[in-house]
Amino acid sequence: MSTDTPDASADDAPSRAELAARVDELEDALTEAADEDDSKKMSIIATKGTLDMAYPPLILASTAAAFGYDVTVFHTFWGLDILHEERSKDLKLSSVGNPNMPVPNAVAALPGMDRVTTKMMEKKIADNDTATIEELLETSLEMGVEFQACQMTIDLMDYDEDDFYDGVTTGVGAATALQDMANADIQLLV
């Protein structure tokens, strides 16, 4: 009877030391993964400042916060107006180029028409008990949503850091937004 072990397969098998090293490596990876904050994250980029387009980022931000997400909303260009304490209360709706509005473009382009369409929308919002932009913003802030105002566009629009609601983060740029997006489970550009 032969006492030979099947050498062919033993040659291919990793050595005990190699296995031990691999186990150490996996244990390290596991510890690292467990250390990471396991809460879900959402990152929104808000670029629009019209009354209608101010709603989606705020509705989704407050709702995600209710789900327990860590939410960051990075506001840039016209999206800055949503965070601007004065301008946020006076966001406009335009019917020019908006085929959903019941006004032909030629009429919509007349002076004062934006004011009319904005008033119409504001009345609908009030009649329907839809939250105002200010309410949604305050609620989101209370729920821990982080609102960031893009520094480059603050300078471009000639805004002052004090113009924004208390709790708004300033002094951030595209790299901050990119980092948030890379770490987020949901990323949206509005």
Place this chain on the structure above:
Amino acid sequence: MSAEFDTTETLDVKSASCPMPVVKTKSAIDELAEGEILEVLATDSGSMSDIDGWASGTEGVELVDQEEADDVYKHYVRKTE
């Protein structure tokens, strides 16, 4: 059918529309202790789907029941942790 639960608090969000029923439910449930049940009264018909979706996607809460009576949507949410 009327649900009989030992509710701890009632949140009245009648007339409020999306996203407020969900957002206010979350804030109200944060104030409760484990095991307690929150009753939410809403008139937003979307709240049936929204509160259900929120409860299934959120840790620490459980939807016990939902019912509609006289255009009021009632939701019963238990805090589980």
